Amino acid sequence: MSAISELYAQRVAKGTLHRDPVQEAVLPEFERIRTALAQPVKRGFFRRAPEPPMGLYLWGGVGRGKSMLMDLFVDAMGDVPTRRVHFHAFMQEIHAAMHVARQRGVDDAIAPVAADVAKSVRLLAFDEMQITDITDAMIVGRLFEALFAAGVVVVTTSNRVPDDLYKDGLNRQIFLPFIEMIKDKMVVWELSSSTDYRQNRLEGAQVYFTPTGPEARAEIAAVWDDLAGGKATELVLAVKGRAVVLPAFRNGVARATFYELCGKPLGPADYLAIADAVRVLVLEDIPRLSRSNFNEAKRFVTLIDALYEAEVRLICSAAAEPEMLYVEGEGTFEFERTASRLREMQAEDWGA
Secondary structure (H helix, E strand, O other), X not given: OOHHHHXXXXXXXXXXXXXXXXXXXXXXXXXXXXXXXXXXXXXXXXXXXXXXXXXXXXXXXXXXXXXXXXXXXXXXXXXXXXXXXXXXXXXXXXXXXXXXXXXXXXXXXXXXXXXXXXXXXXXXXXXXXXXXXXXXXXXXXXXXXXXXHOOOEEEEEEOOOHHXXXXXXXXXXXXXXXXXXXXXXXXXXXXXXXXXXXXXXXXXXXXXXXXXXXXXXXXXXXXXXXXXXXXXXXXXXXXXOEEEEEEEEEOOEEEEEHHHHHOOOOOHHHHHHHHHHOOEEEEEEEOOEOHHHHHHHHHHHHHHHHHHHOOOEEEEEEOOOXXXXXXXXXXXXXXXXXXXXXXXXXXXXXXX
């Protein structure tokens, strides 16, 4: 039995995983990469570095276990220099590093930035590759060409088949060679399990906690620990030159307070970017809304609309039931739709 299969079997035996033949079928692909990268690299004047193995592009619907399998794979990599990072966060780092390089007078900022990445890792493990920003689309081809040329192996998860990346995007024809590069350098594998494990974990579970307070905070923390399943990191989204920060993010699940998302001057484009980047949002401490916090209330309505249209699962704590959140002041009539959506989004099968 391979190392990856052993880890999978151990977790099934412990009851932390349910055995899924569709997940098991892709384990040899992970093991193929692990075995190749585990071989020592012999260096010398007359020794050529071995050809790196093909990477893996694992795609499929939400909740199928892609991120879990990625975690399993990374855990098995041992001493191989590996970095697991959300794709959005990685691209933000690349843009920041390119900005610094340009300030130093470097004309082609991609080359030194890619070289720095290649020096630090042999394996890049991306969670949720998706490209919606034209600035990402314009540089990602040359960036990955340089990384692949340097021998970096890429494993990524995505909700989209490669051909649907940056679909309908501006100047998409410039992006198309990157899709062909993915197919050339990575095995494309669909994780076609019929089971949505994330949805299953929420079946019958409470997702709207009121009133706010210690008990609600404890309940929210327990749900977060179950869904996120590990150490979270900050996710920064670039929206029209601004930075939109989700303070805690892991495996497609984000956590923030009402103030962090609605107490700051964010707009529809920001909330659409959030809805596109996450599959579950844990939102804490929604207060009562009125004329005294009218701007925050308007932003909250816009946020809920974006989450609703994108079918993002919402788990939240609030000062009152949806119908009693906004009971006086301008905007109460318009809030009736938001309250209705908050009710609908509590349904066990919503977003399935």
